[in-house]
Amino acid sequence: MPPPQDAPSYTIHPLATLSPPSNSRTWQTAPHPTQPIVATACSDRSVRVYSLTSFTLLHSITGGHKRSVRSVSWKPGTKGQSVLATGSFDTSAGIWRREERGALEDDFTRRRREEDDEEEEDDDYQFACILDGHESEIKSLSWNPSGQYLATCGRDKSVWIWEELEDDNFETVAVLQEHDGDVKCVAWHPEEDLLASASYDDTVRLYREDADDWVQVALINGHDKTVWWVEFEGSGMSGKDFRKQREGLSEEQTQHIELMERSGPRLATCSDDCSIRIWRRKPKEHGDHADSHTGIPSIIRSMAIDEDWLEDAILPQRHDRAIYSLSWSRRTGMIVSAGSDGKIVVYKERWKSPMTNGVRADGEAKADPNAMEEEQEPSLAEWVVAAELYSAHDVFEINHVCWARRADKGSRWEDEEVIVSTGDDGEVKLWTLDERSAST
Numbered sequence: 001m002p003p004p005q006d007a008p009s010y011t012i013h014p015l016a017t018l019s020p021p022s023n024s025r026t027w028q029t030a031p032h033p034t035q036p037i038v039a040t041a042c043s044d045r046s047v048r049v050y051s052l053t054s055f056t057l058l059h060s061i062t063g064g065h066k067r068s069v070r071s072v073s074w075k076p077g078t079k080g081q082s083v084l085a086t087g088s089f090d091t092s093a094g095i096w097r098r099e100e101r102g103a104l105e106d107d108f109t110r111r112r113r114e115e116d117d118e119e120e121e122d123d124d125y126q127f128a129c130i131l132d133g134h135e136s137e138i139k140s141l142s143w144n145p146s147g148q149y150l151a152t153c154g155r156d157k158s159v160w161i162w163e164e165l166e167d168d169n170f171e172t173v174a175v176l177q178e179h180d181g182d183v184k185c186v187a188w189h190p191e192e193d194l195l196a197s198a199s200y201d202d203t204v205r206l207y208r209e210d211a212d213d214w215v216q217v218a219l220i221n222g223h224d225k226t227v228w229w230v231e232f233e234g235s236g237m238s239g240k241d242f243r244k245q246r247e248g249l250s251e252e253q254t255q256h257i258e259l260m261e262r263s264g265p266r267l268a269t270c271s272d273d274c275s276i277r278i279w280r281r282k283p284k285e286h287g288d289h290a291d292s293h294t295g296i297p298s299i300i301r302s303m304a305i306d307e308d309w310l311e312d313a314i315l316p317q318r319h320d321r322a323i324y325s326l327s328w329s330r331r332t333g334m335i336v337s338a339g340s341d342g343k344i345v346v347y348k349e350r351w352k353s354p355m356t357n358g359v360r361a362d363g364e365a366k367a368d369p370n371a372m373e374e375e376q377e378p379s380l381a382e383w384v385v386a387a388e389l390y391s392a393h394d395v396f397e398i399n400h401v402c403w404a405r406r407a408d409k410g411s412r413w414e415d416e417e418v419i420v421s422t423g424d425d426g427e428v429k430l431w432t433l434d435e436r437s438a439s440t
Contacts, residue, residue, distance in 0.1 A: 008436070010387035012344060015418055015430040016055040016408075022048060022426035028325075028400040029422045030072045032082065036407030038420060039084055040428050043068035047086055047096075049125070050428065052407040052418075059098075064127045066090040071140045077147045084125065085150055087138035093131040093152050095168065098124065129168040133160055133175070144188040144195075145235075149173070151195050153183035159197050159207070161214055174214035178205050184228050190235035190265055198227035204269055204279075210305045218307040220279055225272035228323065228339075233265040234330030253351065256380040259283070266312060268335060270323035276315040276337055276347075278383070282308040315383045318345045327402040331415050334386060334433075338398035338421055346419075346433060348386040352379075387433060393423035406432075 018040075025043040032038065036052040039061075047061040047069050067089035075083035086094040136155035143150050150162045150170070161174040181200030188195055194217075195207045204220035204227055249257070260266075262283040270276045284307075321340035328335050335347045392398060400422040405415070419431040 006384055008385055008387045009348070010346060010433050010435055012346065012387050012389040012392075012419065012431050013434055015410075015432050018048075018050040018055050018057070018428040018430070020057060021428070022046075024426055025068075025424050026399065026422045026426050026428060027068070027070050028072060029402060029420050029428050030074055031402065031404035031420065032074050033076045035082070036405070038404060038428070039072045039074065040422060041069040041072045041086065042426075045069060045088075047072055047084070047125075052404060052430075053409075055408070055430070059125055061086075061096060061125045064088075064094040064096070064130070065092065067137075070138060073142050073150075075143045075147045075150075076145060082125075083128075083147075085141050085143065087141040087152055087154075089137040091132070091134045091136060091138060091154070093134075093138055093141055093150070093162075095128040095131070095170075096125040097128045097167075098126065129170065131162055131170055133172060134158065139183060140185040142186050142188055144193060145190055149188075149193065151186040151188065151197075153186045153197055155182045157181060157183060157199075159183055159186060159195070161195070174207075176205075176207055176214060176216070178207075178216045178219075179203070181226075184226065185230050187230050187232060189232050196230045196232070196267060198230040198269060200226045202227060202271075204230055204267070206307065206309070208305065215305070217305055218309050220267075220269070220309050222277055222279075222311055223269065223271040223273050223275065226322070227269050227271045229270050229325045231268050231326060231328050233268070233328050233333070235265060237265065237328075237330060237333050253380055267309065268326055268328055270326045270337055270339070272322040274317055274319045274321065274323060276323060276326060276335070277311060278313040278315070279309045280312040282310055313379055313381075313383055315347050316385050318385055318388060319343060324398065325400045325402075329403045329417060331403075331417060334403075335383075336401050336403065336419050338392070338401035340397045342391050342393055342396065342398055342423075344387075344389040344392045344398065344401060344419060344421060344431065345385060346387040347383045349381055349383050352382045389431070392421055392429065392431075393425050393427060396424040398423045404430075 022042045027041040029038050029040045038050050040048045045065050049059040051058050065088035069086050069088050071087040073085045082098045084096045134154045134156055138152050138154045141152040153159045157179050159176040162170045163173045164170050179199040179201050183197050183199045185198040198204050202223050205216050206218040207214050208217050263280040267279040319339055319341050323337050323339040326335055326337040338344045398421050402420050403417045404420050406418045421429045
């Protein structure tokens with residue numbers, strides 16, 4: 001039997017429920033990359049845009065889709081306008097645009113202006129174009145960090161990559177059909193044009209461009225049921241918390257950080273098998289990428305472009321039903337998860353117990369630091385449960401969970417985050433994460 005888990009060091013407290021809620025199931029909520037707003041995909045064929053300052057509805061986007069809107073994604077790096085991509089069960093993806101009025105207005109100022117000028121329609125999100133190609137329901141979509149590419153995936157077992165050539169003009173640059181089942185989620189690497197997809201076929205696959213053709217470069221097996229969500233660690237986050245205390249680290253711990261930095265952002269996946277797994281890329285030796293762009297057709301391409309992704313950790317199991325979503329904080333490195341059991345769980349990474357005389361304090365044998373890159377070698381770090389909340393949406397399933405920067409007047413510090421949960425009850429709820437006091 002493993003040693004008992006430490007008591008959670010944080011508590012999850014309710015902050016607000018965004019108002020008014022949807023009258024139907026809500027699937028996903030996406031925070032805007034720069035503004036204090038979120039967009040929520042709803043099964044009533046609409047997208048609702050809420051304020052994180054006043055917790056109220058700002059816009060209801062309708063008229064673009066004929067069935068449920070399943071996924072939403074804000075385009076990064078836009079100036080003077082907000083661009084939102086929507087993926088629907090009607091097999092299409094939509095692009096919406098809204099011109100911004102200079103500096104972001106305070107919510108109350110904006111609402112007063114709208115009350116004085118209710119007929120000003122150009123303040124709404126305008127339907128710009130539709131992307132057709134999928135043969136069945138779109139389940140997920142995601143912009144890459146530069147905003148050049150939009151990836152979509154669906155029940156037709158395919159992953160599509162679209163490139164925006166200019167406003168409202170998109171070209172299909174790849175149709176990837178590597179999966180054997182419904183593709184549930186797509187996510188981009190934060191530093192490279194590397195795309196990950198998760199599927200009903202229990203696998204995760206990664207793709208990148210090689211000789212003007214997008215190809216699969218890695219296949220991740222590890223889950224034994226549907227993989228619902230996949231998400232990369234934030235740029236520059238690998239070993240972030242550990243680097244702060246670098247002066248007091250052992251040689252093995254220092255080597256661990258160096259390995260993480262060479263591996264780059266890790267990948268987190270969650271599944272119907274109730275597990276959350278972390279994967280890291282095995283660093284290639286110098287020169288391994290020398291033949292990656294030789295112009296050789298992909299069917300006979302050099303193997304130098306292929307990647308090995310190794311299992312880095314399995315998080316403590318706290319869910320007893322399918323885990324639909326997870327989110328990796330780009331500020332703290334914590335992970336939050338939610339799913340069919342209605343629980344919200346937060347996990348935190350830390351160093352394992354100190355080692356003495358070749359044996360850890362927990363009785364395990366000391367790891368060989370020279371074997372750090374072997375596939376099953378245990379890590380010097382571990383993940384622990386930081387907080388748990390039961391029945392966050394009463395008896396309803398939670399379809400999506402994410403971190404967002406806190407923007408209301410009660411914010412306690414500049415980079416404070418809130419947890420955003422989206423459920424079958426049509427509600428989007430905000431939660432704060434608070435450290436337990438020593439007396440608790």
